[in-house]
Amino acid sequence: MNDLDVNLLRGTLDLLILKALSWGPRHGYGVAEWIEQATGTTLLIGEGTLYPALHRLERQRAIESEWGVSENNRRAKYYRLSREGRARLQSGTTSWQRFVEAAARALGAGVPQPA
Amino acid sequence: MNDLDVNLLRGTLDLLILKALSWGPRHGYGVAEWIEQATGTTLLIGEGTLYPALHRLERQRAIESEWGVSENNRRAKYYRLSREGRARLQSGTTSWQRFVEAAARALGAGVPQPA
DNA sequence: CCGCTCCCCTTGTGTCACGAGGGAAGACGT
């Protein structure tokens, strides 16, 4: 059905990850779970999407990692928001909203009757 | 300021173009103008972004083109929405809204106090 | 005839979501 959703994630995924970590450290797997649940299973993040994104954010110093043990007694890498990450979450969310509002306004205007 | 807007256009540009044409034929330049104006100059579409997108949509039979003369007496290619294009505008807008709502819900939840 | 605006186009570059792969290690049943 919705094979068009593709690409929409661009520019939003990073924000979702940062938001997932805004309540405290989480391991990668948990971030994906949070996103799925927080969006009512509308957004499903594959591992091939998630992990590169985490590494990217870490390289950009938006998040920091530390090995630990999960609640299921598994080896897990816990990510935590850095100060820059928190700032980026805020400014990013703001401009995301600006973008969405602008686009929604353009897309939402009255639809002319079809033929 | 907002150098972060980048990438957000992905998956939205096509819809904006289709929407621009939903009121009648327009040439490429006019499409860009419409988008800029309809979004309150929040979204500025470069020509290197616009024309490939138009060609893409035409290749996908969402729009059709025809050479003509602009209101400024210039040679111009006019684009018109096809039936498929109109259908795609509708379904695309719906799933765009679903995506945005889901993301907004996830991003909008209460922000924990910083440190 | 010079510059400006309008209007068209292409190529190269980088980013990135995604699918498909691979692996280790705890838990659990038999």
Add this chain to the structure above:
DNA sequence: ACGTCTTCCCTCGTGACACAAGGGGAGCGG
């Protein structure tokens, strides 16, 4: 002891695409 399942990590190749930087032609006003 030994599959199998789940949790958790990772990488690589591919395709899509926004964007900047180029190039051009043609009307128009000075």
